[in-house]
Amino acid sequence: MLYWRVTRPDFGDAQIDVLADHFSPVLSSPEHIPDEWTLLKARLYLEPQLLTTLTWEDVNRLHRDTCPNVLELIDLILTIPASTADCERGFNIMKVVKSDWRSSLKADTLSDLLLMQLSSPPISEFDPSAAVELWHTDCIRGRRPNFKDCSKQVADTDSDMSDSEADDVVIT
Structure with missing residues (x-):
């Protein structure tokens, strides 16, 4: 050939x-x-x-x-797709996202929801801790003023105590 x-x-x-x-x-x-x-x-x-x-x-x-x-x-x-499978998958997901209860979504909101649905990893692989931490800390006014991150709290108390104070702590 x-x-x-x-x-x-x-x-x-x-x-x-x-x-x-x-x-x-x-x-x-x-x-x-x-x-x-x-x-x-x-x-x-x-x-x-x-x-x-x-x-x-x-x-x-x-x-x-x-x-x-x-x-x-x-x-x-x-750039021309070989099949319409991706388009069909997108329309099926759009039917799930834009149900009768959500029929008045604006185009930007619908686009954002579809992007998240099509591009996000499966829920079994998703670790939300970074997103939760960002949500708690990245705002003008605190969302939960009494929220304390447990992992930081343990590290902070260990570093604040002197050696003599650490010896006096009794754990029951």
Whole structure:
């Protein structure tokens, strides 16, 4: 298959023309794409043994200055999802979040709730201690003025006592 591509210099030209025509409203210079496609193919096939190890990031980094428009088209095509599973998952979660009881949520609130639902770790892996501590301490006026963090309280009492006082403490 690789030999056929190397010996046929016109492979992919018709498909690139169709894609460039279709996406021309969002591309910066679609008229340069066919020439850049030919140039990109020629540069990539100068060393065919490297084709098995090159990643898309390598191609982008190496040829961004000489073939920017065709790489822009390929980046655009790579952003198209292969399936609609992610979209369907998002709509299912939105149905759970925006129930009949919460039908009047504003767009920002709904967006924030969906982001938390889609991006958060499972509840079994979540450790809320950092969030609780931030909630207690990061405000203008204390939420619970009598709240004392037990872990800090033990450390504070140990450091405040002198050695002679520590000897006098009787634990029952």
